Structures are given as C-alpha cells and as structure tokens.
Amino acid sequence: SAVISQKPSRDICQRGTSLTIQCQVDSQVTMMFWYRQQPGQSLTLIATANQGSEATYESGFVIDKFPISRPNLTFSTLTVSNMSPEDSSIYLCSVEEAGTQHFGDGTRLSIL
Amino acid sequence: GEDVEQSLFLSVREGDSSVINCTYTDSSSTYLYWYKQEPGAGLQLLTYIFSNMDMKQDQRLTVLLNKKDKHLSLRIADTQTGDSAIYFCAESIRATNKLIFGTGTLLAVQP
Numbered sequence: 001s002a003v004i005s006q007k008p009s010r011d012i013c014q015r016g017t018s019l020t021i022q023c024q025v026d027s028q029v030t031m032m033f034w035y036r037q038q039p040g041q042s043l044t045l046i047a048t049a050n051q052g053s054e055a056t057y058e059s060g061f062v063i064d065k066f067p068i069s070r071p072n073l074t075f076s077t078l079t080v081s082n083m084s085p086e087d088s089s090i091y092l093c094s095v096e097e098a099g100t101q102h103f104g105d106g107t108r109l110s111i112l
Numbered sequence: 113g114e115d116v117e118q119s120l121f122l123s124v125r126e127g128d129s130s131v132i133n134c135t136y137t138d139s140s141s142t143y144l145y146w147y148k149q150e151p152g153a154g155l156q157l158l159t160y161i162f163s164n165m166d167m168k169q170d171q172r173l174t175v176l177l178n179k180k181d182k183h184l185s186l187r188i189a190d191t192q193t194g195d196s197a198i199y200f201c202a203e204s205i206r207a208t209n210k211l212i213f214g215t216g217t218l219l220a221v222q223p
Contacts, residue, residue, distance in 0.1 A: 031209055043213040092154060096209055099143060105154035
C-alpha cells in the first residue's frame, strides 16, 4: 500500500499563529483527505483535497480557517490558521487506494 | 443522517477471543472498515468488508456484517497484549468516498 509521510509529526504553537502540515505520498493517488481527531475523540473529515481545484469542505469547516493545497497527485498541505487552544488535535491525511483508505501517522498539535 | 456507534470499552484476558461491535445508519455504505490506533500512533487499516458480503476472515480476524440490522463486528481470536489499542469501525459513503468513523472501542488485554 501507499506510504504516507506527514510533517511535522508534532508541534507546540502559540495562539494566533498558523501552521502548515505537509502530506507526501510515494505514489500518485486521486483522492486525498484531511481528518481531525480531537483529544479522546473519533476522527472527523475536514475536507477532500482535490488536485488542481479547490478543496471540498465538510460542514463546520471553512477555507479561511483550514486552507488546503493539492498541487499534484502526491502532495497536499493543510494550514491551521489563527490557532486557538480548541484547535489542539491530531491532524491526519489519508489517501484512497484500490477502494481502501490509508492514513499517515498524523500531526499532533498543541496550542498554548 | 450518518451515525456510527461503538461500545467504549472492552476488557479481555490474554488468549481469549475479543468481539468489538459497531452499528451504523447509512444503508448506502459501499465498504466497512476496521482500523487500529495504538497510543501515540496513526491509524492502521486492519481489514475491510464489501457491503454485499456477510463474512470475511483474515488470520486471527473475522468480520461479520449483518446488513439488515446495520451491524458490524470484529472478532479477534487468541487476543494478545499487543492487540491493546483503540479500534474504530468506519463506513464509506457511496459516491463521496468519505469515511464516517465510529466512536472507537478501547480494547484492554489483561495478561
């Protein structure tokens, strides 16, 4: 299956700042997704990253807060903007391959 | 709406079988998945079942799907301490490919 690398693996940030998370895949994939896992919770889909067009956001998530780039079929970024302590979560990217979704190890983000 | 429920906690003794249950509401699911999350780690895809199947076996793992009752289960035979983790079921929504995750079940294996 595809190997998914996320950077950074963890970070501690100050409130009001922004952080960009990178997701690199070792093969070309059509579908890439970004999820959030709040502490002690399940995963919630933020958006589908579309190659060459704007991301498709789920209800409750907006582009101004979570801008996403997808410049090619192997790479995507998620930015968490103007962070507050409520944004402290694990952010995971996933890719679809042969009908199944595989996840990176996630980025553990803490906002002080 | 889409909703996936799991029991929160399961404790078993090493060597016993574990059964983790999941109920879902969307009848248009194409695939149903089981993921494992160990502490501090990402999600590992364990197994999955296509929605027109009743059962799938993969070594120590058996997945049962009751589509009529919208009930999915994961049985782990000969449970080991290394199986201690949170297990998430997820359904794939037709035409969107997005996953709806369950609430997660914490499996604790006692030696």
